[in-house]
């Protein structure tokens with residue numbers, strides 16, 4: 001693993017080992033882990049504790065923000081047994097809310113656990129800086145200017161957090177924590193609880209566990225970067241499995257374009273040898289198609305293929 005603190009590219013031609021490694025991982029796996037990222041471990045621990053405590057409150061304490069309505073910016077939902085169902089679809093509960101600009105929504109966030117608002121405020125700030133750094137490294141991997149991807153992903157990006165809580169499951173064979181899916185947006189920074197395995201990524205048709213590495217973040221490419229890179233970087237299927245013994249918590253911080261942004265392959269990456277694989281579209285169209293395919297093994301990018 002290259003040193004994340006080493007200076008990234010200074011020359012226009014030679015890519016630093018760090019940029020090369022990230023680029024290779026984005027091509028081969030669509031996933032990689034980073035360490036020595038500069039985010040204080042103590043802050044990450046406080047964040048994960050706050051999320052865990054939130055989910056371990058009595059469910060009545062979450063009832064006021066519990067909803068299946070996706071248009072609600074702050075909401076808790078679960079996939080536990082509903083009336084009329086004979087099988088649990090997914091063994092998890094999720095809490096989602098925007099993470100930037102923090103001041104616009106902080107009043108909607110939980111008052112309990114009491115430190116939640118303060119901790120997510122601090123966490124969002126450092127994740128914002130890390131996100132920019134990663135987008136810059138990924139841009140360089142594509143041979144682009146450092147700020148290219150960020151500019152292409154557009155102004156006023158849509159920045160959402162999703163905390164996932166997976167209680168111990170009496171029979172992990174019977175259900176998944178989170179079904180196989182791909183991340184719709186641009187880039188995801190995921191924190192997993194140390195010591196509990198659960199995340200799996202598909203590689204050559206097989207599910208591979210992404211073991212939690214101490215103080216690491218898992219980074220993954222979303223659909224929009226796959227499209228912008230004209231298929232070079234991959235947005236791959238992943239899922240979470242459960243276990244019998246211990247609850248598991250993960251926190252995904254998503255960076256997506258806003259609905260009006262026009263997404264398509266970056267012109268510099270298209271030539272005779274690499275014809276455009278996707279048409280241009282408004283991100284809103286992509287979201288609509290993504291929702292339309294809900295409940296199926298989605299094939300959303302394919303709809304925008306040329």
Ligand SMILES: O=C(O)CCC(=O)C(=O)O
Pocket residue numbers: 162164178183190192198199238239240249250252
């Ligand atoms: O729990 C995990 O590790 C996976 C979470 C995830 O993929 C997501 O929130 O999109």
Ligand SMILES: [Fe+2]
Pocket residue numbers: 181182183238252
């Ligand atoms: Fe995901």
